[in-house]
Amino acid sequence: MNMILKMVFKRIALGLLTLLVISVLIFVGVEALPGDLAEAILGQNASPETVAAFRQELKLDLPAHVRYFAWLGGFLTGDLGNSLANGRPIAELIGWRFANSIFLASAAAVVSVPVSVVLGLLAALKRNTLFDKIISMSTLSTISFPEFFVAYILIALFSVKLVLFPSISSLNDHMTFVEKIYTITLPCLTLVLVVAAHMMRQTRAAIINILSSPFIEMARLKGLKQSRIIVLHAFPNALSPVINVIALNLAYLVVGVVIVEVVFVYPGLGQLLVDSVAKRDIPVVQASGLIFAATYIGVNILADVLSIISNPRLRNPR
Amino acid sequence: MMLKIIKLARKSPISARIGFVIIVINICAAVFAPVICPFGETEVVGDTWLLASADHLLGTDHLGRDMFTRLIFGARNTIAIAMIITILSFLIGTVTGFFAAIMGGWADLVISRIVDILMAFPTLIFALMVLSVVGTGTLPLIVVIALLDSTRVYRLSRAVAMDIAVMEYVEAARLRGEKLWWLMRDEILPNAMPPLVAEFGLRFCFVFLFIAALSFLGLGIQPPTADWGGMVRENAGAITFGIMTPLYPAAAIALLTIGVNLIVDWFLHIASGLKE
Numbered sequence: 001m002n003m004i005l006k007m008v009f010k011r012i013a014l015g016l017l018t019l020l021v022i023s024v025l026i027f028v029g030v031e032a033l034p035g036d037l038a039e040a041i042l043g044q045n046a047s048p049e050t051v052a053a054f055r056q057e058l059k060l061d062l063p064a065h066v067r068y069f070a071w072l073g074g075f076l077t078g079d080l081g082n083s084l085a086n087g088r089p090i091a092e093l094i095g096w097r098f099a100n101s102i103f104l105a106s107a108a109a110v111v112s113v114p115v116s117v118v119l120g121l122l123a124a125l126k127r128n129t130l131f132d133k134i135i136s137m138s139t140l141s142t143i144s145f146p147e148f149f150v151a152y153i154l155i156a157l158f159s160v161k162l163v164l165f166p167s168i169s170s171l172n173d174h175m176t177f178v179e180k181i182y183t184i185t186l187p188c189l190t191l192v193l194v195v196a197a198h199m200m201r202q203t204r205a206a207i208i209n210i211l212s213s214p215f216i217e218m219a220r221l222k223g224l225k226q227s228r229i230i231v232l233h234a235f236p237n238a239l240s241p242v243i244n245v246i247a248l249n250l251a252y253l254v255v256g257v258v259i260v261e262v263v264f265v266y267p268g269l270g271q272l273l274v275d276s277v278a279k280r281d282i283p284v285v286q287a288s289g290l291i292f293a294a295t296y297i298g299v300n301i302l303a304d305v306l307s308i309i310s311n312p313r314l315r316n317p318r
Numbered sequence: 319m320m321l322k323i324i325k326l327a328r329k330s331p332i333s334a335r336i337g338f339v340i341i342v343i344n345i346c347a348a349v350f351a352p353v354i355c356p357f358g359e360t361e362v363v364g365d366t367w368l369l370a371s372a373d374h375l376l377g378t379d380h381l382g383r384d385m386f387t388r389l390i391f392g393a394r395n396t397i398a399i400a401m402i403i404t405i406l407s408f409l410i411g412t413v414t415g416f417f418a419a420i421m422g423g424w425a426d427l428v429i430s431r432i433v434d435i436l437m438a439f440p441t442l443i444f445a446l447m448v449l450s451v452v453g454t455g456t457l458p459l460i461v462v463i464a465l466l467d468s469t470r471v472y473r474l475s476r477a478v479a480m481d482i483a484v485m486e487y488v489e490a491a492r493l494r495g496e497k498l499w500w501l502m503r504d505e506i507l508p509n510a511m512p513p514l515v516a517e518f519g520l521r522f523c524f525v526f527l528f529i530a531a532l533s534f535l536g537l538g539i540q541p542p543t544a545d546w547g548g549m550v551r552e553n554a555g556a557i558t559f560g561i562m563t564p565l566y567p568a569a570a571i572a573l574l575t576i577g578v579n580l581i582v583d584w585f586l587h588i589a590s591g592l593k594e
Contacts, residue, residue, distance in 0.1 A: 146534070
């Protein structure tokens with residue numbers, strides 16, 4: 001048990017370190033900008049006064065390391081500075097949008113995880129049957145589709161032809177939970193289709209990998225019943241790779257929301273990020289980028305920790 | 319060599335052949351674009367969002383340009399840029415990967431940690447952040463994606479080269495006094511080819527989808543250059559009127575990716591020596 005705890009702590013520490021390095025990268029990226037940030041954004045014709053005001057707003061007159069620690073400190077205490085585009089506090093812009101993004105991503109996860117794990121498992125058990133071939137063909141096509149293609153097909157089908165669901169998913173606070181779910185049906189379905197295809201393929205591969213390992217063959221040769229082999233021999237060992245597959249795809253989901261949000265004009269963090277990149281509103285880009293990175297790395301840490309805990313070989317060291 | 323390829327192709331499954339046909343059609347469209355197309359790339363030929371007719375095979379787009387023409391030119395621009403990026407990313411990735419594997423020690427440690435950090439960061443977010451700083455345009459797009467993508471190539475080529483670098487013939491070449499570049503090019507590369515070729519297909523798909531996504535977000539290839547991702551974005555509004563225009567370029571993206579994936583699948587199947 002002690003060894004596992006140690007590994008878990010090591011993994012978490014490594015993740016935090018990575019995050020720290022990334023925050024430096026995000027910050028330095030702006031420093032590395034060719035020429036002066038103020039001029040680059042305001043254009044060469046900007047008057048000296050505007051440039052000076054801009055530099056003060058971004059605190060460009062202080063040395064870099066001071067600004068970095070001020071920025072990071074602000075981040076940890078929830079003060080993210082102000083947006084360049086409209087001068088509003090970034091925390092105010094980001095907070096509710098981030099909640100919306102998480103809402104969409106978790107709705108997609110709740111649907112896609114059970115469906116794809118079960119289907120991937122079945123495909124692995126019924127390997128090389130018609131069922132397996134259909135699953136493998138359809139998942140291969142789905143992962144070849146860009147997210148927006150899936151999204152527009154769904155819009156064409158469900159909101160233009162059948163007029164069942166809205167093609168624009170705007171949320172507001174007055175909606176009940178059911179209304180919210182109804183509004184996000186199409187973006188959620190898009191994410192489910194894209195992520196489930198990846199998850200099914202990887203689950204299938206992981207299970208086949210386990211089933212072709214020597215200890216399963218041994219169990220078969222001993223004459224054990226198929227159900228016993230699956231439940232007692234394959235399942236405990238398959239748990240760790242499958243958890244890994246799920247977590248990897250959840251991390252993908254966090255990023256995948258960006259495009260889906262843009263298609264459905266969903267008020268999430270991804271939409272804000274894309275808009276800010278187009279407007280070159282760099283403080284907002286930095287803040288939302290760091291939040292995305294933190295979420296992504298967080299899910300990855302969780303994946304590794306869970307797979308360490310669920311690995312029977314690590315749990316029962318010789 | 320040629321004979322071997324023909325022999326392999328004869329035994330290829332139907333799925334790989336479909337993939338091959340798709341790729342050939344796309345390449346032909348890309349190469350002969352000005353010959354095939356009835357109109358110019360940015361020529362306005364009629365009303366906006368005309369439906370398909372004999373004159374305009376796929377109708378017109380949001381500015382009244384011929385959709386079929388844009389689609390063919392889009393093949394040219396999108397595929398060419400994706401190809402350039404993939405080749406660049408392989409150049410960077412394999413050279414650094416082989417270098418790390420041969421040198422080992424500090425060089426390996428430093429490069430690998432840098433790559434680990436870059437890979438811990440979601441690619442799309444990273445690309446968006448860099449583009450927000452350097453601004454949008456084709457050149458930054460190529461450099462940014464090639465660099466980000468080369469991290470995955472690095473991982474693979476380092477892993478493959480690690481196994482090769484300990485072989486006797488590499489040892490012999492080292493003792494013979496061969497230089498680093500010779501070791502990379504003449505000892506490691508020929509033996510690392512099969513996995514790298516398969517990876518090339520996969521990376522191409524990834525890069526291709528990635529450019530499409532960025533262009534779709536309006537941050538990739540800039541108009542008026544025809545590009546499939548951007549065309550989806552420009553025409554997205556049509557879908558709510560029940561006009562299918564944005565689906566054509568999106569389908570073209572999907573089709574080419576499926577084609578490449580089918581070939582890669584077959585190739586991996588051969589290269590793996592078959593588990594099943």
